[in-house]
Amino acid sequence: MRCADNQISNNQSGFTLIEVLIAICVLTIGILSANVMQITAISGNSTANRITESTSWASDRVESLLGLDYDDATLRDGTADGDAGLDDIGANADGNLTSPDGNYTIYWNVSVDSPFIGVKTINVIITTQEKGTTKSVTMTYIKADSV
Secondary structure, eight states: OBOTTSOBOOOOOSOOHHHHHHHHHHHHHHHHHHHHHHHHHHHHHHHHHHHHHHHHHHHHHHHHHHTSOTTOGGGSOTTOSSOOOTTOOGGGSSEEEEOTTSSEEEEEEEEETOSSTTEEEEEEEEEEEETTEEEEEEEEEEEEOOO
């Protein structure tokens, strides 16, 4: 382009290499941040799915336990400790069952005449292993001796 007095104008517009590299770096950081966010969301959804699955399976087992007669052998205090303790799992539990897929173990502990005479307190504890850590969900129910 020529100016009025026959001089060549050196007015070039555009981006320098440094500006392009900075823009690429900012874009890369943004994409990596979104990737980390997606991984965290997927992990959280997976954990929530396992909790829902274990709770659903435990609820099914609880319905079976509550449907039994008050004097059924399954609802006895097998350890005779009078305690439906939340920490009584494994050999100390009054009953246990493993899920068909083997991922969950359900324990139940019964306390007779607790908190009132003619009432059984049933604590159901579901455990699973997740990344080397034992996780558990606990539910407490009361079954009355119907007359």
